[in-house]
Amino acid sequence: MTDFDESTPRSAPKPGSIAARAMAARGSQSPDYLAGLNPEQRAAVETTEGPVLVLAGAGTGKTRVLTTRIAHIVSTGRAWPSQILAVTFTNKAAREMKTRIGLLLGGQVEGMPWLGTFHSIGVKILRRHAELVGLKSNFTILDTDDQIRLIKQLIQAENLDDKRWPARTFANMLDAWKNKGLEPANIPEGDARAFGNGKGRELYKAYQDRLKSLNACDFGDLLMHPIAIFRAHPDVLADYHRRFRYILVDEYQDTNVAQYLWLRLLAQRSALQTATGGEGETDPFDDTGPRAIDDDPDAHDGMWDDEASPAEAAEGSPPAGSDDAGRAVDRKGQPPRINICCVGDDDQSIYGWRGAEVDNILRFDKDFPGATVIRLERNYRSTGHILGAASHLIGHNEDRLGKTLFTDHPDPDDPKVEVNAGWDSEEEARAIGEAIEDLQRREDHDLNDMAILVRASFQMRTFEDRFVTMGLNYRVIGGPRFYERMEIRDAMAYFRCVCQPADDLAFERIVNTPKRGLGDATIRLLHDYARARGVPLIAAAMQMVETEELKPKPRNTLRRVVTDFLRWSELLPNTKHTELAEQILEESGYTEMWQNDRSAEAPGRLENLKELIRSMEEYESLPSFLEHVALVMDTEQNAEMDAVSIMTLHSAKGLEFETVFLPGWEEGLFPHQRSLDEGGRSGLEEERRLAYVGITRGKRRVKIWFVSNRRIHGLWQSTIPSRFLDELPEAHVDVMEANTSYGGYGAGGFGAYGSSRWDGAAAFNEGAYKTPGWRRAQAAKAGFAEGGAGQPGGRGGDGWSGGRSREIDYDAGASGARAGRGHNQPARQGLGLHASARRGGPREIEGELVAKSVSTDQSRFDAGDRVFHLKFGPGTVALVDGNKLTVDFDKAGQKRVLEGFVESA
DNA sequence: ACCAACTTTATTTTT
């Protein structure tokens, strides 16, 4: 592929300039930025008019199409950058688009003001029209923490038991409703009744009222409020209609109903035909609000200063070359066509559980009649084998539009997708660790180009443990984020109180942090006082300390707090914000609190606070910093050191790596049992898409693993291979045979069973004791006495620093030679290993150390019996509890196991 | 108001 940077002229023609127009009119000679696009990509870029759906498979140049399209629109004079609405889901995606457009347009055009996440654009709109939904333009945005505390108060206010009705649960329900665009009046009756003794709807209303009185909104409201405004105020909506000549949406398959409604309103409802997708009487598409959104551009003008497109604004006459295809911008009075371009991939829709509606993308052409649908199937990322495997797998899904990825460069020498079997998760981690070192040593493979993608984050731990003992650099991506840390939130709460004296939630958070002796009782009184007078807590506190209503001790403490805040507020306008922030943390005693804390995390927290102040440098004021943080809960992280990435499949979407390891392909884990239970067939399909996303992250090598034993919730479960393995095409897959002995028993294994360890275990499950696998397992018994089931080194290294990832850095080359390197060879078998008869739920085979109660249920074993266990070998029964045995194993120590998994010996 | 013992509950995550 040609690089943009090289093919793009140093300085793009100024939009609207003669040069730009000339360029647009050039016709046959295409501008440089189009060079290097394949025909489909080019069509996606050049079809600027009318609704367009670009189905962009993994690795087909989706972002390139989006950015080039914007550059095209701008440099052909179709619109100013400020007339283009471009929405993404994540800040990261928005950032990337901004930089890439900057490169394309040669930096001559100011950054696009309407390129951002749904939420950040939502805030922008809402700040403009806040009063239309009863807010002030300086409203605050609650984070989940505040939200939950607020809900808890409401639940208590309703005299409900806040244990029976957890605030968190209600927060989730709220989120789901708002994702669907449902206001209190529209929520399904069943939902309303399901919470708080049928008070669901009342609570929702009370919650919204409370937000309004706090001049606050939650994330969902950033979409809900604009929708409400657009519906109730056609004049406002019409302004946006005139402004946004082109709309672009990234990752359209991830849009939820609210986002869909929001987009549909902006893209002009009146031109849309049908509204499908809602279920039942609470159809979100058919509720309140003015339906007719007929544009009436003459009713109001002057809101935007640049309503004409560059071409129109260009001096002189109407744009030259009126034959110039599809100039969308009509004269005033005629509603423009819908120039909406949605880019997405139905096969990568993995956020259904979060409210995403794959349906949005599946029915695009019904929503936007006459839509042009363009498929991008030419993949520039992966080998033919990887694409073949991924395509075949995803072919098992029914709900899809259907695409098949292909590559122009199939190479017979490319490695096939590998499937490996392991005994348990520790062996899996060990073998993957060895494979990584192998690649590093033999192929000079950068660790940065390798990733381990897991289904659930608990799987990460085994890898961390293993890599720590190996001294292998790794990086965990995801997990707790910087701005979600307690100390950061506390500090932010202080800042919020200073900038927003009405921010009660922030105030409540820190009145007694550090501990000042202002307990529940005092706060309750303060609350009542504030409520009675209808003033914010800080204001109430100010008044209250002048009265006799509080006992002298808390009164004086509270007075101190209040005067502190007053002082800081006065300093706000004239003090450098970073200095003020430091001063606040210092004078409030917050820093001191952590300095006096003797716990292990305290130094890290202080470090994080420093980092917080440091990151404030980039902003010009405290308020602007707060605004940023509310929406961008993300910090950039250093990619400097060479390290293997460990992350979930979800967070891997959009990334690519030379080599990808996919462990844990077992029924119950992947596909996850819960998806199956709760989502049925569509749940399974989403899991399959997740598998597809995983495989398509790999550029050259994809190595899949499954194990026969995994510890879940502290219990060992016997597992069977994922059905997805059966769905891989033999032609593109190698089934590997583990041939390792791991340098002896001490390393944790107890000898090699060969390729069929897992099928031995599976056979065991089904009671089919006569299979070859079982016989091998029996044979292994004999050799067991010599072996041991010791554990490899323990967990160490907790010195990871802030940010949204933790990293462990070892000196390069610290990992010396180890005994027993693993060698994998293709097995003789094909993929027919996983007979469907072996499928079934995972079974519990072993448990915790000590039984809690002894029941009198009969068991075929008694204390003192000698038994044999497939994983732990021979042992003596110490305790019988129903069907659970506590066994002292000769080599593995005392374990609790289900009796079905031991044999009399 | 604070800490220790007990119980509960364990996907996926952005804004």
Add this chain to the structure above:
DNA sequence: TAAAGTTGGT
């Protein structure tokens, strides 16, 4: 198992 949340005692 292990982390988080809750209860009950000081």
